[in-house]
Amino acid sequence: MRAGDRLLTGTIRRGGPWPAVLAVTAVAGAAGELAVPYLIGRTVDAFVARQPGGTPWLALCAAAIAAVMLCESAGVWARGASSAHAAATLRLGVLRHVLGTGQAATRRFPEGELVTRAGLNAEEAGRAPETVTSALALLVPTVGALVALTLIAPVLTLTLGAGIVVILLALRAFLRATTTIAGGYQEVQGEIAARLVDAMDGARTIAAAGTAAQESRRVLAPLPRLRAHGLALWRANASAAVQSGVVVPLLEVAVLTAGGFMLAAGELTIGELYAAARYAVLGAALSTALGHVGGLARARAAAERVAEVLALTQVAHGTRRLPPGPGTVEFRDVSAYGLDVGDLTVPGGSVTAVVGRSGSGKSLLAALAGRLADPERGTVLLDGVPLRELTRAELRRAIGYAFERPVLVGETVGEAIGDTGAAARAACADAFVRRLPLGYGTPLRDAPMSGGERQRIGLARAFAQGERLLVLDDATSSLDTVTERQVGQALTTDDRGRTRLIAAHRLATAARADQVVWLEDGKVRARGPHHTLWQDPGYRAVFQGET
Known part of the structure; x- marks a missing residue:
């Protein structure tokens, strides 16, 4: 495991109660989303058959939707709190480590680079609890959809499973590529910050020499590389979005086609067909994980940069006291x-x-x-x-x-x-x-x-x-x-x-x-x-x- 990944794991583990709250709200909300198609399907079947028990199913639908909305609201609050707590913990840890390292820190990294790693990079790495928890929570509707489709019609499970494999492969490639590109982007950010700090330190000299224009060009010289990394991030995101996004409608069409034949053969009810279509969409929910995976990639790259600072050897102190003496x-x-x-x-x-x-x-x-x-x-x-x-x-x-x-x-x-x-x-x-x-x-x-x-x-x-x-x-x-x-x-x-x-x-x-x-x-x-x-x-x- 890379040093940055170990740092992210420790950040999540020491994140206080917020990652747990985020996990509970995410899992509960996903479970509610899984229950909604089944409840709607039962409600539809009850009203189509003019059964007297349709009203209780409708009430359960409303309760499930309300629970999902409540979990989503609590999740938004927990995501902000967990990210803020994790970023603050990381910043404090980096600050203490740098101060405990002494001059070795500034010999290894320029001052502007240290500021970037303790500021922007620590904030990016602090989003790890949110991105990891949210990404893992998407597995709940995916697994639940596979189970539900198996109960409705096992043949539909095979169709969904094939689509999920394609989505997972696309997300895996996206995570690897984005982590590398984000690392390059953050490296250039640190370089610009280091140059800016140097320029501010010599602001009076620059003003007296009349070299402000030249110094501005020197500070901003890495901008083309920053733009190139930004465009690469955009292209990687667009490519992965297209690959995974195409799978969702294809999956829904495939499930509806197979389900339609089964409905015509009398093997499915209308409500079961609706539920199967909804479970196909829920099962492909991993395709919506691009944002979370992108956030995780940026957090991994940022954590790697923060881990390099934390790897510096701190000044070790002993346990002895001085005897009486003149100060020789x-x-x-x-x-x-x-x-x-x-x-x-x-x-x-x-x-x-x-x-x-x-x-x-x-x-x-x-x-x-x-x-x-x-x-x-x-x-x-x-x-x-x-x-x-x-x-x-x-x-x-x-x-x-x-x-x-x-x-x-x-x-x-x-x-x-x-x-x-x-x-x-x-x-x-x-x-x-x-x-x-x-x-x-x-x-x-x-x-x-x-x-x-x-x-x-x-x-x-x-x-x-x-x-x-x-x-x-x-x-x-x-x-x-x-x-x-x-x-x-x-x-x-x-x-x-x-x-x-x-x-x-x-x-x-x-x-x-x-x-x-x-x-x-x-x-x-x-x-x-x-x-x-x-x-x-x-x-x-x-x-x-x-x-």
Whole structure:
């Protein structure tokens, strides 16, 4: 069984009460539809023969029709509820998995692709309970019609059975073809979404360069392929509809012809002939399953794409806690994704600046130290404990992380920081936050902030969170010179004695550090005090723009 089919099966099984309600209403409605031709036939025979018992049969007909209508109404409600519940469950599962996977998710899939798979594809896959239940419910009138025709006249059953085989073969071919085509259609949708997200991320650059027209063409370049897949879906649906649709009138004509001869021979009554004709139509009800089968095909293709995201390996955490310690970070024979760190120690309580040209691996080394990425080889330890062995709570309590472009999480500015005291003052954020309409209680959506102000909020969050280690990945790049100097002073004179690892671009940051780790071409070229490394022309060239 494919991963997507397993996901759909699990979605249906964990769909709560709605798939069961949908199944009950579908089966009950199908049973009612089966009963209606028999009851009408008995009613017709009773009135033709002028029997006094015709009225009860007429009442039963009305009751059966009312029951079918009630089941259909309840089914519409249950279909919506089951699809919404399944889609919400899938979206939540994908979101949790992506967040638990970390950077590996965005390395594997572009951001726009992830949004498409967690949004549109999860919604399509969420329709599986509706499509599967509705398609299976059509088997009830088909099987019932075969049984009823056998009771009326076995020869008519053979005619219906042959037609059902033809319909099943057409539906099977349609499911296979549509699943493949729908997968291609959804793939192109994801590609367009990924390109659009990239364009929106660089909207200011595009506007400044005057390249909006070119970028629009780049984003929409896959549209011809999307159109081709859409046309292929339409052709597959039309072809299957013609194949299965032709069978229904042919079946009805065949049953009526055979039944007519039997009526003339006195082997059938008028009511039985009517019932046989209706059962022939009901038995061919599988021909109306194209919509459900098409929905199932799209759900299968979408589930396959969602399953690829869920197949990503999540970051595993251990069960250990940290012993007392100063926050010493050790890299033991570490290499990851083109960066070879080898053996490196960041002394507890010290300030270590990581410098190097763009692309040398500064952000990756910072990610390894904060366990936002795991090494492909070697081990990273904090106070003697491998980061992999720490619990999630212990890891995030021990390490505070600040980024160049922080994402602020929470309802208010205070929640985004997690602290409204010393941490905000150390990041030089307290003054401008207090000028907001509600201070720390200002909702984030109502707090317009510049890039530098957002960085200060991100720094304050790191100061408030990290108890032993602060990792700053170019987290002061948007600050003005005065603010950067004030924040730098707070970092170098941290009264809590925490270890600070800073991926730095500015000369002043490196000069204030206790030691500097100099990266070049994915390797540690040298480490030591700034004034010692400054004697090397290659090191000075890293800061050539500033000097």
